[in-house]
Amino acid sequence: MSGKAFGTLRGTVLALALMAAGAGAVSAESLSGDYLAARQASFAGDFKAAARYYGEAVKHDPENADLLERAALANIGLGDFVRAEALAERLTALGHSSQIGQLAEIAVLAHEENYAELVKRIEENRSAGPLVDGLLMAWAELGRGDVSAALASFDGVAEERGLAGFAAYHKAMALASVGDFEGAEAIFADPAGGGMQMTRRAVLARIQILSQIDRQADAVSLIDEAFGPQLDPGMVELRAKLEAGETLPFDIVTSARDGIAEVFFTIAGALANESAEDYTLLHVRVAEYLRPDHVGALLMAGELLEKMGQYELAAATYRRVPREDAAYHVAELGRSDALRAEGKLDAAVEVLEQLADTHGNLPAVQSALGDLMRQLERYGEAITAYDRALATFGEPDPAQWFLYYARGICKERDGNWEAAEKDFRAALEFVPNQPQVLNYLGYSMVEHHVNLDEALEMIERAVEAEPQSGYIVDSLGWALYRLGRYDEAVGHMERAAELMAVDPVVNDHLGDVYWAVGRKTEARFQWQRALSFVGWEDASDDVEPERIRRKLAVGLDTVLAEEGRPPLKVAHDVD
Numbered sequence: 001m002s003g004k005a006f007g008t009l010r011g012t013v014l015a016l017a018l019m020a021a022g023a024g025a026v027s028a029e030s031l032s033g034d035y036l037a038a039r040q041a042s043f044a045g046d047f048k049a050a051a052r053y054y055g056e057a058v059k060h061d062p063e064n065a066d067l068l069e070r071a072a073l074a075n076i077g078l079g080d081f082v083r084a085e086a087l088a089e090r091l092t093a094l095g096h097s098s099q100i101g102q103l104a105e106i107a108v109l110a111h112e113e114n115y116a117e118l119v120k121r122i123e124e125n126r127s128a129g130p131l132v133d134g135l136l137m138a139w140a141e142l143g144r145g146d147v148s149a150a151l152a153s154f155d156g157v158a159e160e161r162g163l164a165g166f167a168a169y170h171k172a173m174a175l176a177s178v179g180d181f182e183g184a185e186a187i188f189a190d191p192a193g194g195g196m197q198m199t200r201r202a203v204l205a206r207i208q209i210l211s212q213i214d215r216q217a218d219a220v221s222l223i224d225e226a227f228g229p230q231l232d233p234g235m236v237e238l239r240a241k242l243e244a245g246e247t248l249p250f251d252i253v254t255s256a257r258d259g260i261a262e263v264f265f266t267i268a269g270a271l272a273n274e275s276a277e278d279y280t281l282l283h284v285r286v287a288e289y290l291r292p293d294h295v296g297a298l299l300m301a302g303e304l305l306e307k308m309g310q311y312e313l314a315a316a317t318y319r320r321v322p323r324e325d326a327a328y329h330v331a332e333l334g335r336s337d338a339l340r341a342e343g344k345l346d347a348a349v350e351v352l353e354q355l356a357d358t359h360g361n362l363p364a365v366q367s368a369l370g371d372l373m374r375q376l377e378r379y380g381e382a383i384t385a386y387d388r389a390l391a392t393f394g395e396p397d398p399a400q401w402f403l404y405y406a407r408g409i410c411k412e413r414d415g416n417w418e419a420a421e422k423d424f425r426a427a428l429e430f431v432p433n434q435p436q437v438l439n440y441l442g443y444s445m446v447e448h449h450v451n452l453d454e455a456l457e458m459i460e461r462a463v464e465a466e467p468q469s470g471y472i473v474d475s476l477g478w479a480l481y482r483l484g485r486y487d488e489a490v491g492h493m494e495r496a497a498e499l500m501a502v503d504p505v506v507n508d509h510l511g512d513v514y515w516a517v518g519r520k521t522e523a524r525f526q527w528q529r530a531l532s533f534v535g536w537e538d539a540s541d542d543v544e545p546e547r548i549r550r551k552l553a554v555g556l557d558t559v560l561a562e563e564g565r566p567p568l569k570v571a572h573d574v575d
Helices: 012-018 023-043 047-060 065-078 081-093 099-111 115-123 130-143 147-158 164-177 181-189 200-212 216-227 233-243 256-271 277-290 295-307 311-318 328-341 345-359 363-375 379-391 400-413 417-430 435-447 452-465 470-482 486-499 504-516 520-533 545-554 556-562
Strands: none
Touching (some): 065 277, 081 277, 115 130, 130 164, 147 164, 181 200, 311 328, 328 363, 379 400, 400 417, 400 435, 545 556
């Protein structure tokens, strides 16, 4: 990447200011508009729009290196390496060295399996960066048929600080790709393997390698050790095949091109928690391009795009995972999340309903459907989905607590308090001190005017577990208010208002508490604040604006009398 890859566009603004009138002014105006639109798209992480507008800007200023590099970057973000490489070639022809451009050109060379040119570029220091150079060289040597040179290159990478684990993994993959499964397993089994990261993909590779050398029992033990008793459908299938004595094919890396794809995928995994999403995405996109069936890369790309707010691209990426793949349900769950975030709720529901038809035996699928229906306030359908999720468990499992909790919320919202309470208490049998459950059950009991002492004790435990949660602190203040302990409620409710200053429910509650202790002017102020926050983004919708207006008009005492509720205990009017 050139030093100004993400800096100010070199000279463009000044050039625009100096351009003469006439045709030049029209061109300048077009360039300025496209550039500004492209910049805005880049800030928003919108690769699609950025690629379009930078592409238009390049037409107006075809020798501007910064524009060319930004356009290449946007196209890599889209996964369009044909366009990215064409832009990179123009950069090279203009004499500019760009890491983004080099990345695009290397990806295309690897895709074309032009390993001799890859080796030449790396030797000339025209590469994608020092983090990947040694691994690329090793796989390119293997692609040229020089196994000895490839293994020597892997060993060279292992000597570099922090790269021993990467080198060991890729050397094992290289040996397995040429049929040396014994050698590959020796690397995996070596306790001094350089800190090899045993990711899910690495474990799967070793399982396949063990199977290839007729060690099916060891492969089964590895599955049990790595993943425990709760296996996903893919692992269930693999385990059954191994127990039946079947030999699994080795398909993690079958060629040098696959190996280079694996380089970029493993580097992306290492960058995922250390670098910006867009930089990590570039490496994942290379892995996708070189190996379109790399499901791990597709899932990672979809997740990164979701984090960047690029929900349309995320949904499209998830959709590329084939239906027959063991991770299909994971991709569809991700696609539903992306559609939901994009506001396409009907489409999100359709995805989950279809997935429930094909993968309904997975609790995660039914739970996701229940969660979405709960969000849409379709509580009856949510309860049905949670019922099905719970039915998938053959025996009690700690993971069930959330299903009982979520189903309890739906039953409470649907007006079935007795059934809701049973679910909340069932959740607490699994996790006795879970603060969300304690708070919701305690708060609900306060609202239903039952078991107030027990409710207070539950909420106090929840506050102890999460003292910075405004909702939970609000519940404590509200429980004390319901118990008539108004003076004690004030401090907690003020603390809740500090933690959630723009929440209408919290401010409404604080107003009621102020009124109860005779601070009526402050009460009216808080009710006005509560009204001003109704409808704010992420604000609670459990608020009654008309009731607040009525309190402002006649006071809380009159509203309680009109509702047939018990009056407040006598409090001194301090206003």
